[in-house]
Amino acid sequence: MRQNAVLLTILFALIVTLSSVTYTFLQFYKLNKNQHNSNIFTKYSVITQIYRQHMQKNTSSVLLEANLAVYDLYPVTGEVEINRVFEAGTILKQEGFKTASNVFMLSKQQVVQQRTVQDIRATMLKSMGKIYFFIESWKGRLLLEDAKLKPYTPYNLLVAYITITGMIIISYILILIRIHPLRRLRARIKQYGKGDMTVSFRVKGYDEIALLANELENTRLNINELMESRTLFLRNIMHELKTPIAKGRITTEMVENPKHKARFKSIFLRLESLINEFALIEEVTTGFKDTELSDYRIVDLIDGAIDLAMIEHDPVTVDVNPGRKIKADFKLFSTAIKNMIDNAMKYSPDKKIRICTHDREIWFESRGEKLLHPISFYVEPFTKEHPARDSFGLGLYLVDAILKVHDMVLAYEHEDGVNRFIFEPLHVNNNFTRSKR
Incomplete structure (x- = not known):
């Protein structure tokens, strides 16, 4: 109903107007008829x-x-x-x-x-x-x-009523015709919001709707130019950074001091990880909306995440039904799970994590202290809970971005010394499915 609020308002105004006009003419009809009868009755x-x-x-x-x-x-x-x-x-x-x-x-x-x-x-x-x-x-x-007098016939009144009513209805139709481009404009805006950057808002004419649509078209062109410039800038800077990082890693192998060698290697690995995360963020925020989701088993996504994290399976306990599936992009969702595993390996005292499902949620449990701030604080890029500790980098920020495009959200709770991060669906009709046995 909300989608047709304007049309319903106009229709309501039409009904009220026609009702008022009809009532007024009905009163005129009764008055004229009584006056006519009174006049001829004087005979x-x-x-x-x-x-x-x-x-x-x-x-x-x-x-x-x-x-x-x-x-x-x-x-x-x-x-x-x-x-x-x-x-x-x-x-x-x-x-x-x-x-x-x-x-x-x-x-x-x-x-x-x-x-x-x-x-x-x-x-x-x-x-x-x-x-x-x-x-x-x-x-x-x-x-x-x-033989001379005739009964009252409201011919003139009827002609006036039909004329006025017709003008009101014609005005209503003209209003509908004038606002019809708004429906097309709304459909195009919705299409643009879904990621179709080539849709055009341009409308011929010089009325208010045409001016609005043409301003939107100019804004769309500016946004597209900014996005193209941003994408080009990120790709160029990532390309330019990868070359010195690769040279730095090669040079690190020539360092004889083991301590310095390990430190330099860690620095370059960290830089390379940031570059890869930037690339994923650019993919999520620009081109992912055009990607089709497919059904994957959650255990397969977890295995892919463990491979990306380059760790053994021993620290990761998986308590998931093998037949449980989810609609997802394999690469991106595996990266989100991998970042949750990385956080557990970095901040958990025992360096272990348990992954399980509960109803329509995916839980990541690891031992550790309770977070001092709400989860919304940690999904911002490069947040630090304490200056002396490492930042969360882009890990949770990237996880949050990936979950949003999967219609999910990152939640958090702490219970009995266990940190629990949750991939929680936004809607009841979510992406989870079960395989038939």
Whole structure:
């Protein structure tokens, strides 16, 4: 969900906008409809006036129909037709009221005023696309069809609603089109992060996204140039250093003093080891991401590490299931194990190490004092716990770098005088596998 947060936000804004517009137009529709019905319902006053005069004067039906026809009102006759109108009809407005009439009568030389009150109810209906008025009184009922008035049709309002809604949806689509390059840019950045240094971020155009992508492209080119310069520098300096080191080792063999000879040999071996570690670091930090991992038995990786350390198997106790495998680069992972063996040989009083597996972890146990600092302190290059002692050099730094590209981390704990370094997977779905028996 987080990956589509922008799209979801825009979609949410679209839904809120369309809902607001729809609600507003719905209220407009109800208001206009009520106003329209109220306006046309005022015609009932004319109808009731004509109908009241008809009742008071007891005029003929022909005269009543003639008076109503002046206002485009025509009686509906026939029970079938009347029932059809009522069955398909909808009441729009209804109102009941009383009418009063004064009649003066002469009785025995006296004038008598007689007041008559009559109940009349007027109902306006919509049926089959026409407007009808239904008049009810004590004298009878009358259904009238209005040939002039029409039911409310929200045509203009509907056109406005469709136009505004269409513009909003088109705007939403245009926004999606404009931000679509961001998805491609994100995919290219991800590809670049995986080690594809040739991917291009360049985008045609002059909008904000194009400017951002082109700036990223310029940055990519600068980074590539810096990395190429760094790689070239390291390779040249390692090549230049190997020649004098080789000459120094040859010259050391000519030294007659055994003590001086051993010291010089140790110095040149140390320099050669540093050069090789620099080469591995350069390989890990630049080109390893393109390397495919393969399944190897852990015991085979340990044997390769012992061979690299150039020691006998006796100081190394291996307590690992022979069928246990791990996805790794053989050369690099063997080097990481070799550096752990070297540290044990250097700092353990008994010069022994035990290698075992526990769940999904690889443990390296050796006797010794507890480290004074967290493990993060020792994975930095050339760290020293005490000035009088040798530094850890690039050993643990290289181990940490190799483990990172294997989705693992270096952990440490101390228990009962035993230092325990642990190769610990970062994720549950790690590189460990078991061979089928």
